[in-house]
Amino acid sequence: MLFIEVVVPKGRFDVPQRQALAGRLTGRRLLSAAGHDDSAAADPGVIDLLDSLTDVVVREEEIWIAGGRPAEAARDTRYVVNVTAGMWGKELSEHLVSRITAELAEAEPGREPCVMVNVIIVPEGGYGLRGRVHRSPDMLRLIEQAKTGPQEPAPDGTVVDPVCGATVPVGDAVMLERDGRTYGFCCPHCRGHFARSLEAAP
Template identity: 70%
Template sequence: MLFIEVMTPQGTLTEQERQALAGRLTARRLLAGTHDAVDPGVLGLLDSLTSVVVREERIWTAGAVDPSRYVVNVTVGVWGKEMSEHLVTRISAELADAGADAVVNVIGVPEGGYGLRGRVRRSPDMLDLIEQSRTGSAAPVPEGMVVDPVCGATLPVEDAVWLERDGRTYGFCCPHCRGHFAKRLRERADA
């Protein structure tokens, strides 16, 4: 779901520092502390679908090379547009905490361009995986917050994307979850 590639000038980091840097950029770390709490099962799934590579480049030409400046390419599924601001902000903060600056590129994979377990996965497939991995939270929903019924994210009501059906109102973290849920409701009504 996430492939994070960090490139640094050769010789700027020890192997231990590269390993520590990779540990700062896992899905679990990047999604921790966000305003929308992530369901533990969903977080486990996202972490299992994330790879982080830190590599040193032998040749690095970019004006005067600053050894504390890195380039980070983040390849993300079809939600690249929705996740870009969050990923750029979180990755930049993690690297700043490690004493580095970075150019962060978020690269969205087009629908049908992601493969997992030997087959193409589209956004509905990924949402199915997310929905199946939800464990739910025993904690009550805080006042002013809503829980997305698809992915289990807890977010402020003012940030939610809404859907009204049959006299009920549902809040979602993004249009993808809302669309997935609406499709499920239509399928149940047609059954």
């Protein structure tokens, strides 16, 4: 669901440092509310699924011109991060940019890194998984199957998305009213899937 490519100047980081950078950008860290493993932003099974569908690569570029001059590994901490996002790319763009920037800034305390994050949104029908095209309903079915536990009550000022289990502030939630009940969702995809499932119910 996420392919994250981090490009750094050649020689700036050794192999263990590049591995540590990749470890900071896992799906679990980026998609949880606070970006840390102990966050309960969504059902643990859903976070496990999304983490399993995230790949991170860190590579070095030998030639890098920045601001009209060669970037020097010892002086410049520059990152270009290309994130290929699945069906929620549009909804997640701002979150991904801020989380990735924060994670890379925390990787080098005391330095102010220059981070450029490009979120590339994959159009509907443009995502393949397990040998076939997966569309929004297919991904939402995988998410529903990944849920591990009963839905917990939402903390004050939040709603729990009944599709993916994400906890969302009421002001940010996408709402749906049906049969006198109000539901809150993390994004239009989850709301649409839920609405279709209500219509299909006997």
